[in-house]
Amino acid sequence: NAGVTQTPKFRVLKTGQSMTLLCAQDMNHEYMYWYRQDPGMGLRLIHYSVGEGTTAKGEVPDGYNVSRLKKQNFLLGLESAAPSQTSVYFCASSYSIRGGVNTEAFFGQGTRLTVV
């Protein structure tokens, strides 16, 4: 039982390059999330998903796209990377109980992305 796994752990991109971050969870969770963490800014929600085939925007969605084609995977794409996207990215997942109420979110180990 691996929990939440993010790939890759580190990446350096040049401005304008594209990349995809992969998040995989093996807990059969409905909800999945992508956050970015910058010093003094906390965890800011980029996009989230409440089920396979669904996605929704968070607080800072611009410059990112996501897809949830399979329940266990949530992909975060950067089409044209910018230095402002230098950050630590965390994926998380959780399950819902009756009425869609959330429960404990489990986080991946993070991806440190640098855009030069």
Add this chain to the structure above:
Amino acid sequence: GENVEQHPSTLSVQEGDSAVIKCTYSDSASNYFPWYKQELGKRPQLIIDIRSNVGEKKDQRIAVTLNKTAKHFSLHITETQPEDSAVYFCAASGGGTSYGKLTFGQGTILTVHP
């Protein structure tokens, strides 16, 4: 959308003292309020959570209180120890059309001095 404000941003206490961190939220439909601890270089991990139908919850030295009317909730750590030093985040998860959305506060850096 939901907005979660957290205070203070930094908190310094002596070992054995109590620490209190406060959060406010904006969406009255929010129904789940977790607290996470993040040690340096690690991922956030849940330390305690509370649902909207409960006013207080305790787990050993940690307690959380919720005031739905005022839309604020607080984390209380008693008898602090140096290993409590970390960044603490509050969060709120929505109901209604924002069900499943999990919004975090800005974080509090807690330092416990021996």
